[in-house]
Amino acid sequence: MDKKVLLISGSQSDEVFVNIAIDLFDEWKVDYEYKVLSAHRNLKELTKFIEELPKEEYCAIIAVAGLSAALPGVVASLTTLPVIGVPRDVGPLNGVDALLSMIQMPSGVPVATMGIGSSGMKNAAYFVKRLLDSEGE
Template sequence: MADHPLIGIVMGSKSDFDVLSPAVEILTELGIPHEARVVSAHRTPDLLYEYAEQAQARGLRVIIAGAGGAAHLPGMLAAKTLVPVLGVPVPATMLNGLDSLLSIVQMPKGVPVGTLAIGKPGAANAAIFAAEILATTDAALRERLQAWREARRDEVLAMELPVLQFREPMA
């Protein structure tokens, strides 16, 4: 595995980290080198451009970008790099992430952002999807990812519901 980050996880604010944390956890569990940092589309646009423009040269293969509200971060990253960008809408406003989802998913032709579900499930799926992208050329990662999926399956198969005692209906 690489000695540099292969996946970049960026978010518009430190307050978004809780939502993006499942991505960090899954990538760590799968042994995929990654980095996580705050890059705001609105407050640090120069940093956003620098991050996007240097992503490929730094060896990043996928960028996971979480953003709330106007959610311009994923789209602006995608506009400035050829590294695939996966957008995770963060439920940061009274619209519970719907505004972010619409902002991220409605990209113009030629500037794609792979858009995931709102919130923590989207962050988790972004990490899994990024791992699947890397696994197309990494047999060892493919094996770890397969084992990870099998472990999730086994967790579901091991689930037991409480047994309720049957009672005759009251007349």
């Protein structure tokens, strides 16, 4: 069984944005799972889900967030799987606040952060594809 990627966003309104990566995964026949779990509104549910995640089935987690952008960092603090943060281009700072919160994680809680917006979402998908391709070598 090939490993799959987990995509998490904090809000159902992020689905169109997440679909940018899902469309690429469908094209490449990469297995994925998509969950909506907020670090602010569903912290206990998010924590339980990540802690019970069968790590051997996944290669990475893509966490999408805008504004305060807590989701990627919270997820990274709960797992040893690679976490890729993608800042949404929303809010008064158009995603710059999300970008800064993702790249400024404390030592020991790494988040591989992509660029703001749709190009960042595409690059997250390409990054996962490279991870999967390198496992097969």
